[in-house]
Amino acid sequence: xxxxxxxxxxxxxxxxxxxxxxxTFSMATSISHRLSGSALYAGMFFLASWLIALAMGxxxxxxxxxxxxxxxxxxxxxxxxxxxxHHMLGGIRHFIWDIPAMMEKPQIEFLYVATVVGxxxxxxxxxxxxxxxx
Amino acid sequence: xxxxxxxxxxxxxxxxxxEHHWTMRITALALVxxxxxxxxxxxxxxxxxxxxxxxxxxxxxxxTFLLLAILFSGIHMHYGVQTITEDYLQSQLWRTLAKIGDxxxxxxxxxxxxxxxxxxxxxx
Numbered sequence: 185x186x187x188x189x190x191x192x193x194x195x196x197x198x199x200x201x202x203x204x205x206x207x208t209f210s211m212a213t214s215i216s217h218r219l220s221g222s223a224l225y226a227g228m229f230f231l232a233s234w235l236i237a238l239a240m241g242x243x244x245x246x247x248x249x250x251x252x253x254x255x256x257x258x259x260x261x262x263x264x265x266x267x268x269x270h271h272m273l274g275g276i277r278h279f280i281w282d283i284p285a286m287m288e289k290p291q292i293e294f295l296y297v298a299t300v301v302g303x304x305x306x307x308x309x310x311x312x313x314x315x316x317x318x
Numbered sequence: 319x320x321x322x323x324x325x326x327x328x329x330x331x332x333x334x335x336x337e338h339h340w341t342m343r344i345t346a347l348a349l350v351x352x353x354x355x356x357x358x359x360x361x362x363x364x365x366x367x368x369x370x371x372x373x374x375x376x377x378x379x380x381x382t383f384l385l386l387a388i389l390f391s392g393i394h395m396h397y398g399v400q401t402i403t404e405d406y407l408q409s410q411l412w413r414t415l416a417k418i419g420d421x422x423x424x425x426x427x428x429x430x431x432x433x434x435x436x437x438x439x440x441x442x
Contacts, residue, residue: 222402225395225399228391228427235375235434236433238368238371238372238375238434239433239441241368245371272349272350272353278346282343310361317361317362
């Protein structure tokens with residue numbers, strides 16, 4: 185331990201800087217929670233743009249509506265919906281572990297699969313409802 | 319008398335104990351409900367024109383709900399990105415720059431959302 189420089193480069197988790205571990209499904213899902221969270225972070229800009237346009241007046245609102253109504257806009261919103269559902273289910277997964285419950289290996293694997301599948305299914309259901317309503 | 323409480327109260331890098339973790343959990347719990355409500359609101363507003371969208375956001379119940387969603391999202395996103403910068407950015411300079419950028423982005427975006435909702439509600 186004598187060569188550990190505690191003041192400068194402090195030791196950090198090995199997987200962060202040197203992928204020391206084999207990539208597993210649970211690991212990828214765990215990281216995707218942070219990635220979807222980051223996507224939602226950026227996505228707050230979209231919500232702001234829509235609300236500001238509404239506050240500015242009919243011209244600005246129609247312009248922003250046409251942007252989000254375009255194919256590219258819808259694609260971004262679809263990804264945004266998925267990130268939201270995936271991140272929400274990931275949060276619920278963390279709540280279950282906070283209880284603590286379902287901490288056995290097969291249950292952990294099940295929750296990871298449920299997060300991924302549930303996120304995709306919820307996103308598809310919401311968009312099907314969305315197109316049915318419109 | 320010493321209890322395990324001393325390990326959570328006032329300790330840690332910024333002397334905030336478990337405040338960060340606890341705030342994340344509380345805002346996450348609120349956001350589960352707020353997200354479901356938000357998705358429902360978006361579905362209700364699909365294809366609506368300017369006047370009906372304005373009337374909907376101007377509804378006191380919906381604007382209260384939106385303001386809460388913005389507030390909790392703002393805290394949650396700010397704290398979440400803080401965790402990410404602390405975990406992945408080793409350089410003190412980049413970490414500080416990222417934190418400054420996060421503070422500005424979170425504050426500006428949330429302030430813009432709040433002002434917009436209030437203007438639609440009160441601005442006539």
